[in-house]
Amino acid sequence: VAVSWEPSKGALSYTAVAQGSGGYASVCNNSDTACLFSDLLCGLNYSITVTASDDRCSSAESSAVKISTPCVPQKVTAKMVCSNDTGVVSWEE
Ligand SMILES: *[C@@H]1O[C@H](CO)[C@@H](O)[C@H](O)[C@H]1NC(C)=O
Ligand SMILES: *[C@@H]1O[C@H](CO)[C@@H](O)[C@H](O)[C@H]1NC(C)=O
Numbered sequence: 898v899a900v901s902w903e904p905s906k907g908a909l910s911y912t913a914v915a916q917g918s919g920g921y922a923s924v925c926n927n928s929d930t931a932c933l934f935s936d937l938l939c940g941l942n943y944s945i946t947v948t949a950s951d952d953r954c955s956s957a958e959s960s961a962v963k964i965s966t967p968c969v970p971q972k973v974t975a976k977m978v979c980s981n982d983t984g985v986v987s988w989e990e
C-alpha cells in the first residue's frame with residue numbers, strides 16, 4: 898500500500914502507521930511525504946494515520962484513511978462445458 902500526504906509546516910520527518918483490524922500494526926518513518934507498506938496482511942481493514950515531527954515534538958495524528966486489503970483468490974479451476982461451447986472458471990471466495 899502506497900501512502901502519500903502533503904508536506905506540513907515545520908515538519909522534519911513523518912511517521913505513518915497502518916493499524917490492521919486484527920491488531921497488526923506496521924510503521925514507516927520518512928523525511929519525505931510518502932511511505933510504502935510492503936508487509937501488510939491480506940483480508941484486513943487497515944486504518945492509516947500520519948504524524949509529523951521536528952527535532953523536539955510530534956504533531957497529533959492526521960485523520961485516518963481506511964483501506965481494505967484483498968487476498969489472492971485460491972483454488973482457481975477451469976472446465977469446458979462442451980454442450981454449449983462454454984468455458985467456466987471458478988475460485989474460492
Ligand atoms: C520510527 O520512528 C519512531 C520514533 O522515532 C521509532 O520509535 C520507531 O522505531 C521507528 N520505526 C521504524 C520502522 O524505523
Ligand atoms: C472491513 O470493513 C468492512 C466494512 O466496514 C466490513 O464489512 C468487513 O467485515 C471488515 N473486514 C474485516 C476483516 O474486519
Ligand SMILES: *[C@@H]1O[C@H](CO)[C@@H](O)[C@H](O)[C@H]1NC(C)=O
Binds near residue numbers: 978981983
Ligand atoms: C452453458 O452451460 C452451463 C452449464 O449448464 C451454464 O452454466 C452456462 O451458463 C451455459 N452458457 C451459456 C452461454 O449458455
